[in-house]
Amino acid sequence: MIVRFIELDKDYxxxxxxxxxxxxxxxPRPMLSTTGFxxxxxSDKLLAGWLYHTNSNVAMxxxxxxxxxxxxxxxxxxxxxxxxxxxxxxxxxxxKNIISTTSHPKVxxxxxxxxxxxVNENVTNFMRxx
Numbered sequence: 001m002i003v004r005f006i007e008l009d010k011d012y013x014x015x016x017x018x019x020x021x022x023x024x025x026x027x028p029r030p031m032l033s034t035t036g037f038x039x040x041x042x043s044d045k046l047l048a049g050w051l052y053h054t055n056s057n058v059a060m061x062x063x064x065x066x067x068x069x070x071x072x073x074x075x076x077x078x079x080x081x082x083x084x085x086x087x088x089x090x091x092x093x094x095x096k097n098i099i100s101t102t103s104h105p106k107v108x109x110x111x112x113x114x115x116x117x118x119v120n121e122n123v124t125n126f127m128r129x130x
Contacts, residue, residue: 001078002040003085015065019065036048037050041074047079049063050063059090066078086098100116101125
């Protein structure tokens with residue numbers, strides 16, 4: 001597995017197609033952080049996610065999306081590689097806490113497996129363009 005920074009010119013259309021295939025919110029390109037990672041294996045793109053820095057030692061991890069063609073063991077291995085890289089990068093950036101929100105029923109267990117702690121339930125997210 002190879003984990004690299006996302007190159008939006010090269011990767012955005014693939015990631016959008018994954019969101020569309022899963023009937024998920026397609027995140028507009030200007031809303032995506034410049035710190036995103038994508039996992040590849042044998043030239044196939046498997047999953048992607050973004051880290052949003054703040055002006056403190058806290059960051060937000062958001063918009064995790066997987067290529068729907070790859071599930072099971074390969075998806076699990078990709079997630080392990082992804083989070084290993086995300087946590088190493090966060091440590092290098094002196095990020096001490098990473099926050100994430102989700103409405104996907106399988107994501108909480110996955111986040112807990114990699115060390116996240118559930119701090120709230122039944123949260124509703126809001127957004128306003130300015």
